[in-house]
Amino acid sequence: MGNTCFLEVIEMGILIFSGLMLLLLMNLNRYLIMRLFYMILILPFLAIGQKNETTKIEIWERFNFFSKTLNEEREILTYSPKSAEKQNAHFPVIYLFDAESLFQPLVGTLSFMNYSSSLPQMPEAYIVGIVNKNRSRDMPTPQEFYQAQGVQQFNDFISKELQPFIAKKLRTNGLNIAVGHSQGALFATYLLTQNPAQFPFVLALDAPMSVSKTLETDFFKKLSDNCASKYVSVKAIYGWEAEIQSKCENHRQISLLNESHETMPLKGMYEGLKLLFEDYLPKDKDLSMETIKAYYEGLSSKYHITYPIPAIVLLESAKQHIGQSDKKTAIDLLTEHDKLMGETVRSKQLKKEANAITTSPDRRMTDALNHRGPTAAEIAPFLGVWSGKLKVPNGEDLLIDFEIKQINNKYVMQSTIMNSFKINSDFLFVNQKKQLVWGRKHDGGGIYYSIGELTTNGQKINGTEDLIGFVFPKEMPKFIVNTFEFIKK
Structure with a gap:
């Protein structure tokens, strides 16, 4: 309402x-x-x-699907993401077992991961929940798994009937994810071993693998033959005794503390999906169109799937380049966004902001991030431990200690801020004026850019810290360059 x-x-x-x-x-x-x-x-x-x-308030649909393989009607629940109504939008599909108890928790988890932060933790996705009718027949226990005739029939129902139907009914992008708990987790793992191309991503919640050593050994071998798949096991009580990552880096198991077999699914779904899509977003948020394309082409090749570029990555990168006055890159990103997803209110507004740019981009950021490191002779006067204060005109002054030293044949600055936060520099060099230049990337885009000069006796460094490429909220006061003075210890 x-x-x-x-x-x-x-x-x-x-x-x-x-x-x-x-x-x-x-x-x-x-x-x-x-x-x-x-x-x-x-x-x-x-x-x-x-x-x-x-007023439309429903976010999911319930329908009955008759299976010729099972010779019965099955109740199916489906959830569609917010962007599903967009003409060009296509999404992964999560196939969920035990939908009568896990469907709503998964909808809430997905909604939180998609819409509760500026950048999502995973792609928007459809959920197709399969309600149980005869659980032990379709997804038997480990002890009975290979003797039960219903396993292959349920597999055929999912792979040969339901999945093709969903592909026609919904705008899917070809990435299918299987999620199950307990016996459902066992069956989801089985799906991956039987149909790795159809179900390349699997989240298994407290899968009782170790209950049957024979089953665990057999599944471990079959999983190891499909290292391109993405498999995450979340363990509270049950799970794998075998180290599943020993053969394939894409296969992982994590443990939950203070959870029982029955209470673990909610937390397990969140932690598991977060790990399943840990590389969904690139680390930097101000990339060019060429870099973004290369990143997702790399994911597609790694997992043997078509990994689409998320709309939010294009929009966020465009926003950062607008803040850096990089008009051309911003327009390239927004043009690609509209070609892939169609024009939105947000992309239209960003195009308006990009077209209004009249200044040139600040090249200090590109130059700093691509600058070669210092030679031993250049950095020699700056080596050692320094201590001082960063004076922030529109904020609180910061006490900073830093040390410049060589690590793995590279000179770096390791800083401790307010005796608490420890960070390493992302760039460090000495310019033609023999000034020390250093800084680091900001998570939201842009860089902290410091430039300091030695005093005559070489015991002090005085200089300024600028923020380059930052997109400041309109309500924030105008940024004033910070100043500092550091004394050699």
Whole structure:
């Protein structure tokens, strides 16, 4: 229910309450007053119901699917992401077992990971939940797994009937993910061993692998033959005794503390999906179109799938390049976004901002990040431990200690801020004026750029810290360059 509907309900309640007070003052009979009081209680809810008749609030669908393989109807639940209505949008599909208990928790987990931060933790995806009818027949225990005839039939139902139907019904991008808990996790793992091209990503929640050593050994061998697949096992009570990452780096197992077999799925889904899509976003947020394409082509090659470029990566990178006054790169990113996903309100606004750029980009950032490191002779006067204060005009001053030293044949600056935060420089060099230049990338794009000069006796470094390529919120005060003085210890 939206804010407008809520306000209308409140207004209705106020009007009725005012009328009741007027009637009380007029000494009307108790029966009429009680009738009106009942209307105060019930009419707002009637109004809500009326609103729901014309306002779409459902985010999932329930339908029955008749399986010829199983010779029965199966109840299927589907969830569609927010962007599903966009003309050019295509998404992965998560096939979830035990949907009667896990469907809503997975919807909530996916929604949180997609929409609760500026950058999502995983791609938007459809969820196809399969409600159980005869769980032990379809997904038997480890002890009975190979003797049960229903396993292959359920596999055929998923792979040969349901999956092709979903591919026609929804705008899928070809990436299928299987998620299951307990016996469902065992079956999801089995799907990967049987159909690695159809189900290249699997999340197994407390899969009882170690219950049967024979089954575990067999599954381990079959998984090891498919190292291009992405497999994550989340263990609370059950899981793998074998070290599944020993053969394939894409196969991982993590453990949850203080969770039982029954309580682990909610937390397990979040931690598992986070790990399953740990490389979904590149680390830098201000990349060029060529770099972004190369990154996702690399993922596609690594996992043997088509890994689409997320819209948010193009938009966020464009935003950062607009902040850096890099008009051409921003326009390239936004043009690619609209070609892949169609024009949105956000891309339209960013194009307007990009086209309004009249200044040239600050080349100090590109030059700094691509500059060669210092030679031994250049860095010699700056080696050692230094201590001082960074003066921040529009904020709090910071106490900083740093040491310049050689690590793995490379000179780096290791800094400790306020006796707490430890960071390494992303670039460090000595310029033609024999000034020390250093800094680091910011998570949101841009760099901290410091340039310092030695005093005559070589015991002090004085200079400034600038922020280059940052996109500041409009409500923030105008940035003033910071200054510093460091003394050699």
